[in-house]
Amino acid sequence: MKKSKLFSVIIPIYNVQDYLLECIESLSSQTADDIEFLLIDDGSTDNSGDIAKVFCEKRTDFLYFRKKNGGLSDARNYGLSHAQGEYIVFIDSDDIVSSDFFSKIKKVIATERSDLIYINYIKFFDEEEKQALSDLKEKLVYKNIGKSKLAKKPNFAWARVARVELYENNLFPVGVIYEDVVTSCILTSSSQKITHIVNTLYGYRKRNGSITTISAEKQFLLFESLSVLKTKRDLNIVSNKLFCSSYVNLIQSCLVSLVRVDSKDVYREKQTMIVNAYMQDLTILDIVTSYSKLRFKLLSICARRKILMSFVLLFIRPLVKFSDRKNRLIS
Secondary structure (H helix, E strand, C coil): CCCCEEEEEEEEECCCCCCHHHHHHHHHCCCCCCEEEEEEECCCCCCHHHHHHHHHHHCCCEEEEECCCCCHHHHHHHHHHHCCEEEEEECCCCCEECCCHHHHHHHHHHHHCCCEEEEEEEEECCHHHHHHHHHCCCCCCEEEECHHHHCCCCCCHHHEEEEHHHHCCCCCCCCCCCCHHHHHHHHHHHCCCEEEEEEEEEEEECCCCCCCHHHHHHHHHHHHHHHHHHHHHHCCCCCHHHHHHHHHHHHHHHHHHHCCCCCHHHHHHHHHHHHHHHHHHCCHHHHHCCCCCHHHHHHHHHCCCHHHHHHHHHHHHHHHHHHHHHCCCCC
16 A cells, blocks of 8 residues: 655654754754654653644644653654654654755655665764754765675664665564664665665764763673574574674674773673673674674674683773763763
């Protein structure tokens, strides 16, 4: 059955009253008859719901839904169940998009009829960096890419615009941290034609001081999403190569997080966890033949042995600390 809209834009909302209006306004300036915006209030306890409702009362293309709190995955799945569009777009409610976000994506769809479109983004902290996104009025640049190229890209759901059919039997796993890893991998596996828009169209908000020891330790919950992805691999829903690529990429993230951990006991525990997980799930051949970047493969091979990993961590620790300070992720 033909869909009534070209785009369904799903914006999960939870306690983002300080940023929500800016997000919505960045979308509202470029609306059209073939776009619907689904604001999914996931049981907010601040003024986010009121902000969303007031805006939706003024615009028929913005639809407000309130549901019991169930987490990001549950809110996204709720939005998918109400979507009327041919393509699904996810927007995080504290982020913003460029003024030509939809016009550029529409041109690619009209020309290529892509199954999946990956978009470039910038991270921003302040007004000056945010303005850089608004100032980008570039000619559309895009290229068709293979699955191996996409497997090297970050897994953010908002960086992918996908045909709605790709989400059939591919909902976001509820109760799992880093759920994007699972869904993005399945999207890649299911897509026949993938296009990468080189232009920067999305603004990903980073907040000062967002990296803490607790958030670094939380990174190790990645193994939960890998467990779900492993099941998908065993059911032949994703290829072993895509599974291994995701694994290698995420272990690199865990190594970076490990050097941010202050507690020696936690440090040793997580280091052992990485080694044991790798020894169980991946061979060196799996790592070498994955789609991952070369430096990620080298880090992953070192992660198979605790002594080698210790030397690598000593080397990358000052680099990570310097990068965190430069990017204002730590105070």
